[in-house]
Amino acid sequence: MERLERAFRKRVDRAAFIPFLNTGDPSFDRSLAFFRAVLRAGADILEIGAPYSDPLADGPVIQASALRSLQAGFRLPQVFEAASALRPETDAGLVLFTYINPVLQYGLERFFSDARTAGADGVVIPDLPFEESDPVRAVADSHGIALIPLVAPTSGEDRIAGICRQARGFVYCVSSLGVTGERARMSARLQELVQTARRYTEVPVAVGFGVSRPDQAHEIAGFADGVIVGSAIVRRIGEAVAAGRGDEALLASVSGFAGALIEALHRTGAAATPTLR
Numbered sequence: 597m598e599r600l601e602r603a604f605r606k607r608v609d610r611a612a613f614i615p616f617l618n619t620g621d622p623s624f625d626r627s628l629a630f631f632r633a634v635l636r637a638g639a640d641i642l643e644i645g646a647p648y649s650d651p652l653a654d655g656p657v658i659q660a661s662a663l664r665s666l667q668a669g670f671r672l673p674q675v676f677e678a679a680s681a682l683r684p685e686t687d688a689g690l691v692l693f694t695y696i697n698p699v700l701q702y703g704l705e706r707f708f709s710d711a712r713t714a715g716a717d718g719v720v721i722p723d724l725p726f727e728e729s730d731p732v733r734a735v736a737d738s739h740g741i742a743l744i745p746l747v748a749p750t751s752g753e754d755r756i757a758g759i760c761r762q763a764r765g766f767v768y769c770v771s772s773l774g775v776t777g778e779r780a781r782m783s784a785r786l787q788e789l790v791q792t793a794r795r796y797t798e799v800p801v802a803v804g805f806g807v808s809r810p811d812q813a814h815e816i817a818g819f820a821d822g823v824i825v826g827s828a829i830v831r832r833i834g835e836a837v838a839a840g841r842g843d844e845a846l847l848a849s850v851s852g853f854a855g856a857l858i859e860a861l862h863r864t865g866a867a868a869t870p871t872l873r
């Protein structure tokens with residue numbers, strides 16, 4: 597858990613960069629190479645996705661990625677394998693991203709115990725209702741794993757308060773309604789949502805869903821502690837795979853894009869006032 601805190605605090609000049617990538621897309625080994633590429637580019641926290649056959653919140657890009665991975669034979673323990681392989685190579689935060697059913701099927705206790713052994717720092721479970729999160733958080737806490745909650749623009753203030761008071765690691769603010777995927781514009785209420793969350797928690801607040809361009813990342817960096825980017829990176833992988841392109845050009849494009857996003861996360865002028873306490 598301290599590693600997540602450090603990931604946010606190590607830089608006051610810019611917001612944390614948090615890329616999301618699915619494990620096993622288009623193969624386990626190639627996905628490891630993509631994880632390494634974004635880490636080398638400067639990712640502060642990695643969201644290690646566990647593809648799932650019924651991904652209700654995933655947009656088309658992440659869904660297609662999950663399908664490629666499942667077709668290549670993805671199994672849940674591969675997220676632990678990925679974390680174990682990366683842990684000795686980086687001090688970035690490692691966050692596993694999975695739906696609740698696979699976790700329950702695997703066994704709650706066993707899942708968090710294996711996550712810990714693999715060197716993971718946190719877990720995001722987007723379809724875990726807050727009302728049912730206590731027992732899961734208790735197991736996560738007992739293994740020193742942060743159960744990172746999500747808040748959405750539709751959440752009322754009471755609900756945001758309840759969620760944020762129980763937050764560990766960071767709060768994931770969903771920028772807009774619907775599923776994951778690139779958006780042309782960000783909701784005007786996003787900054788308000790981040791500010792509301794901050795009233796009820798000391799942990800950092802990161803924003804994800806629909807961030808696809810450096811200028812959007814820059815704007816969010818002015819008021820949030822971290823920016824999560826999934827589809828815009830995963831789309832590049834999908835296109836290269838569809839075109840049968842080799843990994844060398846793809847790795848360069850993934851790192852180049854990650855580098856441009858990181859550059860954009862620097863805070864300038866008045867917005868440079870650290871949002872971290």
Ligand SMILES: O=P(O)(O)OC[C@@H](O)[C@@H](O)c1c[nH]c2ccccc12
Pocket residue numbers: 616643645653654658693722775776777778804805806807824825826827828
């Ligand atoms: O893809 P986007 O729009 O950049 O958003 C991040 C997102 O993909 C990642 O955090 C994620 C993947 N699957 C999810 C399901 C629910 C919430 C979030 C997610």
